[in-house]
Amino acid sequence: MYIIAGLGNPTLQYEGTRHNVGFNVIDVLADKYNISVDTRKNRAYIGKGIICGRKVLLAKPQTYMNLSGESIRGLLDYYKSDPEDELLVIYDDVSLDVGQIRVRKKGSAGGHNGIKNIISNLGTEVFGRIKVGVGEKPKNYDLADYVLGHFSKAERELMEEGYQRAVCAVLTTLEEGMEPAMNLYNRKVKPKKEA
Helix, strand or coil: CEEEEECCCCCCCCEHHHHHHHHHHHHHHHHHCCCCCCCECCEEEEEEEEECCEEEEEEEEEEHHHHHHHHHHHHHHHHHHCCCHEEEEEEECCCCCCCCCEEECCCCCCCCCCHHHHHHEEEEECCEEEEECCCCCCCCHHHHHHCCCCHHHHHHHHHHHHHHHHHHHHHHHHHHHHHHHHHHHHHCCCCCCCC
C-alpha cells in the first residue's frame, strides 16, 4: 500500500493555516479521485483508493504536527509498507516562496518539527516528500506564530496553484518515480502575469 500523508494540525482553529498545507493537498487529491478521507485509524483520518493504477492510502495524521511520526509509523506497520518506497509526505516549507514546490527522496528535517518526528519514529531520513512553500517568515516574527497564521487573499491564489502542482507531482511520482518528479517540479515557477 502506497501511503500519501499530508501534515497538519487537527481541529477547526488550524484550518487554512500555513502549517496545514499538507492537509489541503490531501483534500485536493481526495476530491480529484473521489476518495473519502473519513475513517479513523492509527490516530489519522484515512481513505483508500486507486490513483494511477496503484492502491493508495491518503492520510491526515490527527496527532498534531509535532507527533506526526507516531501516526505515520503506525500506518506503515499496519499496512506493511516500506517507508523508502511506499511513503510520500506532503508538508509546508518556509524556505520556499508561496506556492512553490520541491520534491525530495530523502533529507534532514530542515527545522520542521513534523518531519523531525517522522525521522525519529521511522529511524530513517529516506522517504519521499513534497514540500509546499508558504513563504519566509517576516523579520522579528515568531516562527510558530507565522506557520499558525493564515494566508492573505493573494497568497491563497498562489497556494491553490501550488496545491495543483503538488498533486501533479504526486501523480508523476506514482506513475514514473521520484526522479522524474524531481526533474519536472524542482524548478521555480514564475507567477502568472496579470492580463
